Amino acid sequence: MNCDLLVVGSGFFGLTIAERAADSGLKVVVIDRRPHIGGNAYSEADPETGIEVHQYGAHLFHTSNPAVWEYVNRFTTFTNYVHKVYTTHNGVVYPMPVNLGTINQFFQAAYSPGEARELIAEQAGEFNVKDAKNFVEKGIALVGRPLYEAFFRDYTAKQWQTDPEDLSASIVSRLPVRYTYDNRYFNDKWEGLPTDGYTAWIERMADHPNIDVQLNVDFFDESQPFNKKAAVGQVPIVYTGPVDRYFDYSEGELSWRTLDFEKEVLPIGDFQGTPVMNYPDMDVPFTRIHEFRHFHPERESYPDDKTIIMREFSRFAERGDEPYYPVNTTADRDGLLKYRELQADEKDVYFGGRLGTYQYLDMHMAIGSALSMWNNKLDRR
Numbered sequence: 001m002n003c004d005l006l007v008v009g010s011g012f013f014g015l016t017i018a019e020r021a022a023d024s025g026l027k028v029v030v031i032d033r034r035p036h037i038g039g040n041a042y043s044e045a046d047p048e049t050g051i052e053v054h055q056y057g058a059h060l061f062h063t064s065n066p067a068v069w070e071y072v073n074r075f076t077t078f079t080n081y082v083h084k085v086y087t088t089h090n091g092v093v094y095p096m097p098v099n100l101g102t103i104n105q106f107f108q109a110a111y112s113p114g115e116a117r118e119l120i121a122e123q124a125g126e127f128n129v130k131d132a133k134n135f136v137e138k139g140i141a142l143v144g145r146p147l148y149e150a151f152f153r154d155y156t157a158k159q160w161q162t163d164p165e166d167l168s169a170s171i172v173s174r175l176p177v178r179y180t181y182d183n184r185y186f187n188d189k190w191e192g193l194p195t196d197g198y199t200a201w202i203e204r205m206a207d208h209p210n211i212d213v214q215l216n217v218d219f220f221d222e223s224q225p226f227n228k229k230a231a232v233g234q235v236p237i238v239y240t241g242p243v244d245r246y247f248d249y250s251e252g253e254l255s256w257r258t259l260d261f262e263k264e265v266l267p268i269g270d271f272q273g274t275p276v277m278n279y280p281d282m283d284v285p286f287t288r289i290h291e292f293r294h295f296h297p298e299r300e301s302y303p304d305d306k307t308i309i310m311r312e313f314s315r316f317a318e319r320g321d322e323p324y325y326p327v328n329t330t331a332d333r334d335g336l337l338k339y340r341e342l343q344a345d346e347k348d349v350y351f352g353g354r355l356g357t358y359q360y361l362d363m364h365m366a367i368g369s370a371l372s373m374w375n376n377k378l379d380r381r
């Protein structure tokens, strides 16, 4: 192998490792089976409108980790975008996550924080969190029946394509309710969008003379030089693809939810006045609509007479679908433990990232855990 380190996957995890290794003088090859770098954070300008579209679902950067914030600012500046979400229930728009504004609008009232807290506690008393038998009982125990039925029941049913009576109470530990009018979606110290887009940021991470990126290369395709059979044991490998695929599904397939996206260019300047509108009711088949122009209100190049929207539908993934969110059933957790045991026998192969560890990671978490892997394991080899 003509390199010091092989990185499988060019998402944020893989690129952070590659960038750190290249900076320390190692020659790194990064392969990705997709035709572009960046993994799920990849975005590109829509050819008709020029509006930046996040191809794998909306990506909002936020972190409270100073080391991650310092690191990402080496490659991009960030806009002052602050993420806010609204939801349309029974033809009325409410602010999300559920906050004092949502509660007062929903109950047509002017409750103070204390009064709202008392009301929700009383409504939530119908069930006890500890004894909840399923998602319905847990949801009611957390926020009371009226808010649960309006904002969480059908939305969750659509996300999981499953009746909430049949969903485990364990899929939710808390449902966010704020007793202030704060409707910032994220609580992190730093938040924003990369000023000139995700792809420019990602390309700068890979732009190093010691990094060789090879696209359309699948690690399991033995006709390619950097494949599993040829590489394992010959060169250290950071693997960020699906962990079950690495072991040829020997301990079973881990289950994922996926999303289907339906994009549409509309001949109007503004469709919904906000980046993300949720649709929590059953009579609407999709879960939300993204309108990408609103992620960058500062961009003057966007047209006044066109906009691009993307409807999002959720379902269980089958093999061949993009794996997006781990389902994490008991069988999945058992399978993952067995895969972790198998990993211990793989000489000089390091599993990381969302797919390699079978866990949902936000971008800052993927970058943070890659920095830890580099500092604590790889840099000390």
Ligand code: FDA
Pocket: 008, 009, 010, 011, 012, 013, 014, 031, 032, 033, 034, 038, 039, 040, 041, 056, 057, 058, 059, 060, 061, 062, 217, 218, 219, 220, 240, 241, 242, 259, 323, 324, 325, 352, 353, 354, 355, 361, 362, 363, 364, 366
């Ligand atoms: P990622 O999946 O990005 O990269 C893995 C790469 O490995 C892919 O490019 C894949 O093609 C490649 N690969 C897999 N198998 C391979 C093989 N056999 N051979 C070669 N290459 C292979 N985060 C956040 O902070 N804010 C947000 O708003 C969102 N929004 C969001 C929406 C949706 C729908 C999802 C699914 C995820 C988010 N995220 C997010 C999370 C974000 O996408 C995540 O943190 C990063 O993708 C993690 O980067 P990784 O490198 O771990 O995986």
